[in-house]
Amino acid sequence: MQRHEAPTILIVEDDPIMGESLVERLSLEGYRPVWLTTGGEALGALQGQRPDLLVCDIRLPDMTGEELYHSLLPQLGGTPVVFMTGFGDVSQAVRLVRAGADDYLTKPFAVDEFLTRIGDLLRSRGIGTGAAEAVLGTSPAIRQVEQLLRRVADVDSTLLITGESGVGKEVAANFVHRISQRAEAPFMAVNCAAIPQELIDSEVFGHEKGAFTGAHALHRGYAERAGNGVLLLDEVGELPLPVQVKLLRLIQERLFFRVGGEKPLPFAARLVCATNADLEQRVREGAFRRDLFYRLNVIPVTIPSLRDRLDDVLPLLQAYLRQYADAFGRPAQRLTPQAEAVALTHDWPGNVRELRNRIERAVALATGPWIGANDLFPESVADDQFGTDTDWPQLTAVRDESERSYILATLRRADGQLGKAADLLGVGRTTLWEKMRRLGIAMDQME
Structure with a gap:
């Protein structure tokens, strides 16, 4: 079973009426059901492959659901498992839950209850039902951020992503790249705080051979290597003032010069900047250019903290x-x-x-x-x-x-x-x- 955007649900059920009913309803709900009727078929199907969720009957024609579960444990990993059982086999289902299965349903059960249970299990594993599902998270706060990013993914205006350290600013920038028309072009991420100040100019814009001591060859910087893709300047507030001037020109004129270069080079990528600093406070302190701040802050996006x-x-x-x-x-x-x-x-x-x-x-x-x-x-x-x-x-x-x-x-x-x-x-x-x-x-x- 290959991975699809729709979650794959493996159903092991020998009752043709129950099996067909579940397949039909799961398909309508946007899932990808795979229906098998014996434990042997399930053992063969999971060799080297893994569904997003397993739904299994307790009684199968060739083995019990319990025997199948213990045989499949090495292949299942963290795959959620739900057992279906008649009233007489509830004790066996409880024993399976104690052994690590996630849930069980007693037949006959309402299909709506079944869908609720499996939906909760899939969401708890961060698995959705297609492109419309959340990618960055499931909370209302992060869904709002994701919706905003989707709206501006193909807008070339500069994107400024802010938020505390560790909230996922680079993940958000990568998401924008992945869903945009630039997805096949490079995604270049630069951590401005991790590069020594004397090297930032050269790393971002490149340098010509002989531009300074040690420049033994032509070096293409991140701005050039980004091509038609996305250039992410993470911790942009750490850029020294001379580099801020060059960045301002890059934004305004869509041109830049390598260090030691005389020929202007076109900048074709989309610029995304990220920071956990208060750039307005940096402006007041004189550490960040006011005109650059306004050019970066065209589309501001704040990633909320996890708490x-x-x-x-x-x-x-x-x-x-x-x-x-x-x-x-x-x-x-x-x-x-x-x-x-x-x-x-x-x-x-x-x-x-x-x-x-x-x-x-x-x-x-x-x-x-x-x-x-x-x-x-x-x-x-x-x-x-x-x-x-x-x-x-x-x-x-x-x-x-x-x-x-x-x-x-x-x-x-x-x-x-x-x-x-x-x-x-x-x-x-x-x-x-x-x-x-x-x-x-x-x-x-x-x-």
Whole structure:
């Protein structure tokens, strides 16, 4: 099974009526269903390939769903797994969830409930249903940013991306390049803060042979090598004033000179700049040219910090967990409820970069399928012991703990305002209040 934009869902079900019904509805919903009727066919289909989600019946003609699951574990990695079962096999389904499966549905079930369950599982892994789905994230804040970037992707005006360190400014710039008409041309990213000041001019604009001591050959800078693509100047606020003058000319005249050169060269790329500095403050301090600031700030885009878009935390963690588990060949597959709860209450000062580093370390050191809170935050969290054979939680307890943690995090984000929290969660005030009462959440826990 090759990767498609539409998520691939592998269905293992021998009942022709059930199988055809699921295939038809999943296709209508924008998924790519692949229907198999035996465990043997599933074993063959997953050799070296992996769907985005596996839906499997407990009873198959040639083996049980449990036997198939344990046989497929080495190939599944972090692939979500949902079992379908009759009432008489519920205990077996619960046993499979304890062994690492994600969910089960008891037949007969409503198709809408089935679609909700699999949609939640796919979103938790950062998997969408096509081009219209979020790419940069799922939270309302980052979706607004993505919509803006889509609107200006093919506009040649200078784009200024701002935000804290680690929020994903280069990722946003790369996204613009990828969806634009310049996608087949180069994407050149320059970190202006990482290049010694005496070399920035040469690195960005290039130099002629003999332009200075050590210039033994012609050097084409990033502006020239970007061609018709995109040139990203990251940390543009760190450019020294003499280079700022050359950058201003490049923007205004679409021309530049190599160091030591006499012939103007055309600049054909789109310019995107990024910074975590307050450029207006730099202007007031005399460290950044006012006229350059106005030329850069044509289309300003601010990437919100991760603590301001908590909806993205768990999908990002799951997506990176899957990526690193595949890359490192590690058994890590899931985050424990306590790990999710701590991640949702963490302030994330390093934003997405910190999140990515934490999950990379946790997966690299993983010895089992579960990533616990202590694996993500070894400096401050005690071992939650989830995933051992001792006191293994029931499925309902896992769901309740995850839901309770997310509601608490949302209430804190909403400053304890029930109406605002209900809007963020997409439920009514009465529904939220009932959930809080059932889960034992009191308002004094917001402090």
